[in-house]
Amino acid sequence: MLLQDFLHQRFLGNDVQAYLWCLGILLFGYLFKRLLSKLLSKLVFRAIRKRTEGVSEQQFQALLIQPLSVVIFLITAYFAFQVLDYPVRSSELARNEPWPQVALFRLFQLAVFMGVGWIGLRLIDFVVLVFQRRAETTPSRLNNQLIPFAKDLLKVLVLSLTFLLMLSRVFGVNVTALIGGLGIGGLAVAFAAKESLENLIASFTIFLDRPFAVGDLVEVGGVTGTVEKVGFRSTRLRTAEKSFVTVPNKSMIDKPLDNLSLRTARRVSFTLALSHATTSEQLRQIIKEAHRMIQAHKLTTPEVQIKFSALTPTAKEVTVQYFVETVDYDEYLAVKEDLNYCLVEIVEQFGGNFVSSNTTLVQLANQDPLRGLQSSQQPLVS
Numbered sequence: 001m002l003l004q005d006f007l008h009q010r011f012l013g014n015d016v017q018a019y020l021w022c023l024g025i026l027l028f029g030y031l032f033k034r035l036l037s038k039l040l041s042k043l044v045f046r047a048i049r050k051r052t053e054g055v056s057e058q059q060f061q062a063l064l065i066q067p068l069s070v071v072i073f074l075i076t077a078y079f080a081f082q083v084l085d086y087p088v089r090s091s092e093l094a095r096n097e098p099w100p101q102v103a104l105f106r107l108f109q110l111a112v113f114m115g116v117g118w119i120g121l122r123l124i125d126f127v128v129l130v131f132q133r134r135a136e137t138t139p140s141r142l143n144n145q146l147i148p149f150a151k152d153l154l155k156v157l158v159l160s161l162t163f164l165l166m167l168s169r170v171f172g173v174n175v176t177a178l179i180g181g182l183g184i185g186g187l188a189v190a191f192a193a194k195e196s197l198e199n200l201i202a203s204f205t206i207f208l209d210r211p212f213a214v215g216d217l218v219e220v221g222g223v224t225g226t227v228e229k230v231g232f233r234s235t236r237l238r239t240a241e242k243s244f245v246t247v248p249n250k251s252m253i254d255k256p257l258d259n260l261s262l263r264t265a266r267r268v269s270f271t272l273a274l275s276h277a278t279t280s281e282q283l284r285q286i287i288k289e290a291h292r293m294i295q296a297h298k299l300t301t302p303e304v305q306i307k308f309s310a311l312t313p314t315a316k317e318v319t320v321q322y323f324v325e326t327v328d329y330d331e332y333l334a335v336k337e338d339l340n341y342c343l344v345e346i347v348e349q350f351g352g353n354f355v356s357s358n359t360t361l362v363q364l365a366n367q368d369p370l371r372g373l374q375s376s377q378q379p380l381v382s
Contacts, residue, residue: 018083018084019084021080021083022080022081022083022084023080025076025077025079025080025083026076026077026080028076029072029073029075029076029077029080030073030076033069033070033072033073033076034065034069036068036069036072037064037065037066037068037069037072038061038065040068040072041060041061041064041065041068042057042061044060044064045057045060045061051130052130053130053131053133053134054133055126055129055130055133059126059129060126063122063123063125063126064119064122064123064126067115067118067119067122068119070111070115070118071112071115071116071119074108074111074112074115077108078108106170106171109166109169109170110166110170113162113165113166113169113170114162116162117158117159117162120158120162121155121158121159124151124154124155124158125151127154128147128148128150128151131147132147135147146207148214148229148230148231149203149207149230149231149232152231152232153232156232195248195250196233198250199232199233199234199248199249199250200232200233200249202248202249202250202252202253202254203230203231203232203233203249205249205253206230206235206249206252206253207230209253211252211253211257211259212227212252212257212259212261213227214227214228214229214230215227215261216259216260216261216262217259217260217261217329218237218257218258218259218260218261219257219258219260220247220251220252220255220256220257220258221247221251221255223237223239223245223247224237224239224240224260225237225238225239225240225245226238228244230249231249232249233248233249234246234247234248234249235247235248235249235252260327261327262327263327264325264327265301265323265324265325265326266323266324266326266327266332267321267322267323267324268320268321268322268323268324268336268339269319269320269321270319270320271309271317271318271319271320272317272318272319272320272343272347272354273314273315273316273317273354273355274286274315274316274317274318274347274352274353274354274355275315275316275352275353275354275355275356276314276315276316277353278316278351278352278353282350282351282352283308283316283318283352285350286318286346286347286350286352287306287307287308287318289346289349289350290306290320290342290343290346291304291306293339293342293343293346294306294320294322294339294342297335297338297339299324299325299326299331299335300322300323300324300325300335300339301322301323301325303322303323304321304322305319305320305321305322306318306319306320306321307319314355315355320343322339324336
């Protein structure tokens with residue numbers, strides 16, 4: 001009898017029994033939210049298993065368990081407080097209701113919309129993961145570029161839709177009228193976001209025109225690097241120094257862009273400076289053998305040019321130019337190094353000598369200083 005009296009005692013408009021029911025439902029939701037979210041995610045995964053492209057159930061659950069747990073707890077909290085007279089039900093909300101009741105219910109609605117939006121974002125992550133697995137079976141640079149962009153675009157759409165629904169359902173805002181009534185304010189925002197809009201349009205231009213793809217080595221605006229990601233506003237490049245450079249998409253299409261990865265070959269051009277002690281016969285033999293050696297390499301093109309190009313006071317200069325048929329920079333350096341060793345061996349084989357760094361200093365030291373002074377004192381002829 002004492003227990004019945006205790007359960008029917010009233011506090012703040014509700015008896016103790018109602019409070020206990022509310023607490024029990026909340027405790028049930030808190031203790032079993034993770035188990036219920038696992039069961040729900042397992043059922044959903046079994047329904048779509050044939051289209052998961054190798055994505056495991058554990059990966060699917062890892063994405064959805066946390067947001068599902070939050071939503072399930074919010075639902076149980078809603079039913080728990082339905083036992084009480086506070087907060088009020090959505091159908092009872094009116095202008096004469098106390099503002100604390102209305103505020104708490106609005107916060108609950110916001111939490112539900114945010115939880116559902118969170119689930120939507122995680123589902124997008126799952127879909128992107130499935131498409132990435134499909135892309136692995138059919139490698140394509142376009143897939144590597146399009147999938148991250150589509151992921152960001154879908155997430156922006158989900159967040160925008162969630163925000164508009166919260167304005168409409170929670171705060172009672174007429175979204176259609178709001179969008180249509182932006183007027184001058186919307187025009188001002190458009191002008192303020194001019195650069196962002198230009199970069200967004202440029203990102204679509206990049207996907208349509210495809211001047212480069214993720215993984216390409218490009219040079220634009222004095223920056224050279226490998227494309228790692230194309231986003232809404234900018235493209236991210238990894239330079240040879242391993243720094244991370246962010247270039248606005250507008251600059252990627254407005255400025256001259258050199259896609260170095262699309263080159264069929266890499267050019268090598270330099271000058272051999274041979275000493276004057278190298279005879280003309282030695283020079284001819286060196287040029288002939290160097291030409292044959294470079295052409296014989298399996299990664300060079302037939303367009304090899306080796307010419308005795310200039311006579312200077314300090315050296316006999318031989319211009320060397322050839323192309324290496326590779327787009328891989330490391331392989332290009334390896335071929336260039338190999339051929340450089342061969343050139344040095346050819347010069348040594350035929351008795352040639354390279355110009356040393358102190359040749360000019362030695363020649364200047366051997367000049368007659370008085371002779372130089374006399375030449376400098378010759379009168380100018382007008």
